[in-house]
Amino acid sequence: MTRVVVRPAGAGRETLFVAGLCALVVACAATVATIRARPADEAVLAAWRIDARDGLNAAEQGLNADLAAAAEDIRAELASGEAPSPDRLGEEALPPFAKDATAARRGGHVWSLVRDGETLGYLGVSGDAATARTLLLRIAAPSGDTGGHGSDRKATVWAHPSAGAAGRLSNEALIAGGWKQVASRYDASVTR
Amino acid sequence: MRDRISRRAVLAGAAFALLAARPAVAMKRLRIGVTLHPYYSYVANIVGDRAEVVPLIPVGFNPHAYEPRGEDIKRLGALDVVVLNGIGHDDFAERMIRASEKPDVPVIEANRDVPLLAAVGQMAQSRGKSVSGKVVNSHTFLSITGSITQVQTIARELGRLDPDNADVFSKNARAYAQRLRKIRAAALAQLAEAPAASFRVATIHGAYDYLLREFGLEVTAVVEPAHGVEPSPAQLAKTIEQIRALDVKVIFSELNFPSAYVDTIRRETGVRLYPLSHVIYGAYTPEKFEVEMAENFATVVRAIKEMGADAPSPAPEAGR
Numbered sequence: 073m074t075r076v077v078v079r080p081a082g083a084g085r086e087t088l089f090v091a092g093l094c095a096l097v098v099a100c101a102a103t104v105a106t107i108r109a110r111p112a113d114e115a116v117l118a119a120w121r122i123d124a125r126d127g128l129n130a131a132e133q134g135l136n137a138d139l140a141a142a143a144e145d146i147r148a149e150l151a152s153g154e155a156p157s158p159d160r161l162g163e164e165a166l167p168p169f170a171k172d173a174t175a176a177r178r179g180g181h182v183w184s185l186v187r188d189g190e191t192l193g194y195l196g197v198s199g200d201a202a203t204a205r206t207l208l209l210r211i212a213a214p215s216g217d218t219g220g221h222g223s224d225r226k227a228t229v230w231a232h233p234s235a236g237a238a239g240r241l242s243n244e245a246l247i248a249g250g251w252k253q254v255a256s257r258y259d260a261s262v263t264r
Numbered sequence: 265m266r267d268r269i270s271r272r273a274v275l276a277g278a279a280f281a282l283l284a285a286r287p288a289v290a291m292k293r294l295r296i297g298v299t300l301h302p303y304y305s306y307v308a309n310i311v312g313d314r315a316e317v318v319p320l321i322p323v324g325f326n327p328h329a330y331e332p333r334g335e336d337i338k339r340l341g342a343l344d345v346v347v348l349n350g351i352g353h354d355d356f357a358e359r360m361i362r363a364s365e366k367p368d369v370p371v372i373e374a375n376r377d378v379p380l381l382a383a384v385g386q387m388a389q390s391r392g393k394s395v396s397g398k399v400v401n402s403h404t405f406l407s408i409t410g411s412i413t414q415v416q417t418i419a420r421e422l423g424r425l426d427p428d429n430a431d432v433f434s435k436n437a438r439a440y441a442q443r444l445r446k447i448r449a450a451a452l453a454q455l456a457e458a459p460a461a462s463f464r465v466a467t468i469h470g471a472y473d474y475l476l477r478e479f480g481l482e483v484t485a486v487v488e489p490a491h492g493v494e495p496s497p498a499q500l501a502k503t504i505e506q507i508r509a510l511d512v513k514v515i516f517s518e519l520n521f522p523s524a525y526v527d528t529i530r531r532e533t534g535v536r537l538y539p540l541s542h543v544i545y546g547a548y549t550p551e552k553f554e555v556e557m558a559e560n561f562a563t564v565v566r567a568i569k570e571m572g573a574d575a576p577s578p579a580p581e582a583g584r
């Protein structure tokens with residue numbers, strides 16, 4: 073009598089192989105993802121700066137964008153003559169100095185020109201602090217004399233919750249007075 | 265007689281020299297590639313006849329769904345510089361440049377100095393969480409202020425590439441910016457007072473945030489998950505609920521982009537629809553942006569007036 077041992081049908085070994093292969097694929101993918109991971113390149117802003125995208129409300133974002141665009145025109149006028157007054161800029165319909173429905177909706181800022189040596193400031197005192205903070209467009213004259221602000225001749229926008237005036241316009245004086253510089257960052261499309 | 269001949273000879277020589285010099289001057293004209301209609305208008309107005317503006321996308325193609333073709337990529341090889349939106353509306357361009365005969369062609373990132381807004385809409389928000397909140401609203405060209413800042417950047421960068429014409433570019437850019445500002449000023453002059461706080465708006469497409477900010481308005485809700493992507497029935501029901509709950513008065517939809525679900529929203533909520541132009545369809549012309557933006561501003565003014573938003577007291581744009 074011949075006895076043949078028939079092993080029960082099963083796929084234990086194959087299952088093990090497949091499971092092992094899956095684990096290997098996952099391990100490889102995890103290793104590649106870990107190696108190629110890019111560190112977060114977002115710089116943390118200093119305490120005296122605020123992000124234009126996250127730190128400003130809608131009204132302030134609109135004002136900030138208008139001030140950034142107006143700075144170029146103001147600098148062009150400075151190069152050819154005297155600093156234009158906010159009233160004159162308003163008469164030329166240059167936002168945010170123009171007195172229109174949008175200005176009223178954004179807090180009804182009252183604009184004035186402040187001088188600190190060669191540095192100019194366009195100060196917009198908010199008429200409704202709950203809607204928008206007081207803003208300051210600081211812009212250096214094109215003479216090259218930056219009034220103690222180093223070589224930075226760029227126009228910058230500053231915000232203050234309740235200021236009614238601005239004295240010195242240096243970074244140190246503004247920071248000491250509770251002003252925060254608005255920082256805009258450029259992010260190219262994430263799908264490029 | 266001798267004098268006559270020599271004078272003629274001098275004149276002929278001068279004429280010949282002028283004719284010979286003309287092709288050289290023509291050769292110096294920059295060939296500038298652009299991806300979208302507004303950028304065509306910007307650049308055409310900045311350069312005038314001092315350079316040639318070349319659209320990368322042929323007329324009739326929708327940039328939202330554009331797939332580069334071989335002949336379009338080939339055209340890139342003859343360009344001196346390409347002007348990009350760069351923040352999400354022309355992502356195809358970088359792939360085209362990489363695949364072209366001139367992968368190192370200079371690129372002008374027009375939005376480099378524009379204060380960008382975060383993207384809105386369900387898809388953008390879900391993607392934003394996975395990319396550190398870097399998804400921005402790419403429709404900066406649908407506003408006067410955003411456009412002026414881009415025009416300034418483009419003019420400055422073109423001036424660096426073509427210093428002989430830098431002054432002309434700068435002067436043209438300022439004149440163009442003044443014309444654009446007049447569109448906004450003319451529209452706002454028609455509003456006696458600011459829209460009331462109760463004047464809440466929604467948009468079908470998340471393209472008009474920058475434009476509505478120029479009226480001090482903030483978009484309360486965006487219907488489409490992404491451009492051209494119709495909401496599912498569940499998403500639509502949620503949007504209708506949201507529009508009712510937030511007491512939205514007006515929805516700004518899009519010209520040339522009718523959808524059946526928009527009628528459902530109107531029927532269910534009773535809000536009024538006003539169509540705006542996306543300025544990305546039709547022929548490329550220098551005046552296209554001014555014409556269509558003037559129409560957009562007129563439409564928003566009409567919406568504010570018709571909905572009786574001239575409330576007695578100005579109200580906040582948004583709370584912090």
